[in-house]
Amino acid sequence: MGLKPDPIIILTLIEENAADSVPQLTKPERETREQTQGKKREREMRRWGLLAKEALTQTLTFARFFCLFHVTNHYLWSPTLVFGPSMLPTLNLTGDVILAEYVSHRVGRLGPGDIVFVRSPVDPNKIVTKRIVGVEGDRVTYFKPRNGDSCHTVVVPKGHVWIQGDNLYASRDSRQFGPVPYGLIEGKAFFRFFNGIQRRSFMLVKEVQHGLHDRPVVCGHLIALDHWDNERCNSY
Amino acid sequence: MRRWGLLAKEALTQTLTFARFFCLFHVTNHYLWSPTLVFGPSMLPTLNLTGDVILAEYVSHRVGRLGPGDIVFVRSPVDPNKIVTKRIVGVEGDRVTYFKPRNGDSCHTVVVPKGHVWIQGDNLYASRDSRQFGPVPYGLIEGKAFFRVWPPNSFGSLG
Numbered sequence: 374m375g376l377k378p379d380p381i382i383i384l385t386l387i388e389e390n391a392a393d394s395v396p397q398l399t400k401p402e403r404e405t406r407e408q409t410q411g412k413k414r415e416r417e418m419r420r421w422g423l424l425a426k427e428a429l430t431q432t433l434t435f436a437r438f439f440c441l442f443h444v445t446n447h448y449l450w451s452p453t454l455v456f457g458p459s460m461l462p463t464l465n466l467t468g469d470v471i472l473a474e475y476v477s478h479r480v481g482r483l484g485p486g487d488i489v490f491v492r493s494p495v496d497p498n499k500i501v502t503k504r505i506v507g508v509e510g511d512r513v514t515y516f517k518p519r520n521g522d523s524c525h526t527v528v529v530p531k532g533h534v535w536i537q538g539d540n541l542y543a544s545r546d547s548r549q550f551g552p553v554p555y556g557l558i559e560g561k562a563f564f565r566f567f568n569g570i571q572r573r574s575f576m577l578v579k580e581v582q583h584g585l586h587d588r589p590v591v592c593g594h595l596i597a598l599d600h601w602d603n604e605r606c607n608s609y
Numbered sequence: 610m611r612r613w614g615l616l617a618k619e620a621l622t623q624t625l626t627f628a629r630f631f632c633l634f635h636v637t638n639h640y641l642w643s644p645t646l647v648f649g650p651s652m653l654p655t656l657n658l659t660g661d662v663i664l665a666e667y668v669s670h671r672v673g674r675l676g677p678g679d680i681v682f683v684r685s686p687v688d689p690n691k692i693v694t695k696r697i698v699g700v701e702g703d704r705v706t707y708f709k710p711r712n713g714d715s716c717h718t719v720v721v722p723k724g725h726v727w728i729q730g731d732n733l734y735a736s737r738d739s740r741q742f743g744p745v746p747y748g749l750i751e752g753k754a755f756f757r758v759w760p761p762n763s764f765g766s767l768g
Contacts, residue, residue: 440632492748495724532687556684556749 450474452566453490455502459538459545463488464502464565471502472564478555483534484508488562491536494550500559503536503546509555511535517549518542527552534558642666644758645682647694651730651737655680655767656694662759663694663767665752675726676700680754680767683728686742692751695728695738701747703727709741710734719744726750 445451456468464471473490477483485505493499507513507529514526518541529535533552538544547553637643648660656663665682669675677697685691699705699721706718710733721727725744730736739745756766 437629437632440629440636444632444635492746493724494746494748495722497724497747530687532685532689554684554686554746554749555689556686557746 448475458543459540461540463539470566471562473560473562475560477561478558490559492557492559494553503538505534506537507535515548640667650735651732653732655731661757663754664756665754667752669753670750682751684749684751686745695730697726698729699727701725707740
């Protein structure tokens with residue numbers, strides 16, 4: 374980064390100062406003056422060259438930083454802003470900053486209960502945040518709130534997952550566009566940054582992920598996976 | 610102790626240089642272009658059975674400039690660890706007519722839904738593609754093939 378002072382520049386400066394202080398010019402002095410002017414042009418060219426080199430170094434430093442930043446954001450973790458009504462009450466309507474990690478889906482360690490970021494199958498420019506309800510081979514029972522009370526059951530095909538928003542009444546998810554190929558999963562949400570309004574918000578994500586069994590199972594309000602206790606569903 | 614400190618510093622500098630090179634290399638391979646090896650029977654006669662080295666570019670699918678006739682790399686909807694090479698036959702809204710060679714002579718017609726593409730291999734008799742697993746979401750497209758580098762007797766751009 375630091376430029377070493379060029380000895381040739383210093384000598385040229387001294388020579389120029391010496392030449393400027395002479396009032397009248399004889400022939401040999403005129404020749405010296407021309408030489409000095411030539412050296413002045415050379416000095417300017419070299420200055421431009423150094424400037425270009427400096428600009429290139431700065432650009433390279435910026436490019437390297439950008440690359441490291443990008444690789445981290447793409448393969449390790451990154452903060453993401455999520456908003457919308459489809460994951461209430463887990464995620465806020467007006468926006469949450471969540472840490473997404475990009476390791477789990479590449480090593481195949483995603484399962485039911487994980488909140489994931491998925492590239493929407495109907496709009497490839499949009500990324501939606503939903504919860505995985507079933508993986509390949511699972512039997513998933515669901516209902517569409519505005520389509521009456523009928524429950525439907527599907528088996529999730531190989532290589533796909535079934536995603537749903539926590540807020541069933543305001544969520545476009547696999548109930549509308551079907552099971553989603555696993556390759557569309559972009560990352561997994563695992564941490565929420567402290568939210569001043571809800572003091573317990575950073576615990577809420579973990580609670581809902583692992584505490585589904587503690588909630589009362591109301592058929593027609595929550596999803597039932599095949600291995601759940603069907604008797605509890607029938608008694609409501 | 611100072612020697613160990615200098616050694617550690619040297620190791621760190623080398624690691625950082627390597628990391629920087631790797632990052633530049635990775636970003637190029639992921640967002641610009643990269644050579645890829647493809648093999649298999651499903652794109653005969655366009656691509657060879659035993660393997661071709663193809664230049665894939667990763668710009669077109671991000672700006673939405675993919676259309677019917679492009680050879681694309683798609684993450685398989687049935688096996689997310691595999692990337693398959695097929696040709697786009699129809700984009701969203703297109704009506705596609707196809708037949709399955711071993712299922713008799715019946716033709717089927719589908720309309721490709723929004724946000725999806727219909728992909729088929731050039732070799733219809735030995736290709737698992739949208740005729741088996743249906744239209745593929747656009748988000749699964751990883752890149753587009755535009756140039757073949759190896760074998761040298763078929764060096765040149767791919768349609």
